Amino acid sequence: MLSDVMEDYLKTIYQIQARSGPPVSTSAVADALEKTPATVTSMLGNLEDRGLVTREKYKGAELTPEGETVALEILRHHRLLEAYLAEHLDYSWSEVHDEADALEHHISEEFERRVAEALDDPVVDPHGDPIPSADLAPLEDDEATPxxxxxxxxxxxxxxxxxxDRDELEYLADAGITPGTTLEVVDVAPFGMVTVRTGSDAEQSLPESVAEAIYVRPATDAAPAGGSAEVSDA
Structure with missing residues (x-):
């Protein structure tokens, strides 16, 4: 049996690997989980002893196939729960993350199956993140860019x-910027502000930190991501 904390580490390593590739540095994990490097080093040693990660000195850690399977299972739980909370319990997309974090480690496979069935097997969560399939196949890169x-x-x-960031999600919901929204870049200021025009012709100026959290694809190549976020306050 793995502890909730161990599962959180594996999920975090998977997400960093997906963005930046392996190996994942101790500092990257520490920043993501708000832990000290010493704490992370100790936990990575425990995960290595269990055959869930491999480590290379001075470079970082990489998930083993077993570790990747555990991470995908937790991600599936998390993102299905987010979708269920938004669609059936009227949570906004800014509220679901923390609730799913608390629940993801404690649901049975039968509960997971019933949630997926109730949602008609969604492929994305309210934020547009892909939901791992029931067979826990590795997720494909959607090639979206900030x-x-x-x-x-x-x-x-x-x-x-x-x-x-809950505040950022509430800000974007109020601005009408959710998965599936078409945007036109109107201006990029030297100090980092990005101004976009939405389909309603409204212009929104986004701080760089917010714009970096929005992943997009060219409008000519992309279809809407499923619109799951529309069930919230967006």
Whole structure:
């Protein structure tokens, strides 16, 4: 049996690997989990002893196939719970992350199956993040890039939005920027502010930190991400 904390580490390593590739540095895990490097080093040693990660001195850790399977299972629980909370319990997309974090370690496989069935097997959560399949196959890269990587006149579709900051999610919901929203980049200020135009022709100026949390694909190539976030306050 793995502790909740161990599962959190595996999930976090998987998410960092997905963004940046392995190996994952101790400092990256420490920053993501708000732990000290010494605490992370100790836990990585425990996970290595259990065959869930491999480590290379001075470089970092990488999930083993077994560790990746555990991480995908926790991610599936988390994102299904987020979708269920938004669709059936009227939670906003800014509220579901913390609730799912508290529940993800404690649901049975039967409960997971029934939640997926009640939701008609969704492929994304309210933030546009992909939900691992029931067979826990590795997630494919959707090739989305941060909004900050785009230039004036680019037309893009929001693919997913980071779920880590509740205030940012509430701000974006009020602005009408959710997965599936088409945006046109109107201006990129030298000091980092990104101004976009939504489908309603409303303009929104986004701080760089917010724009970095929005992942998009070219509008000509992208289909809406499923619109799950629309069931919340968006």
């Amino acid at each position: 909004l900050t990587a785009h230039e004036v006149d680019d037309r893009v579709v929001v693919s997913r939005v980071s779920d880590r």
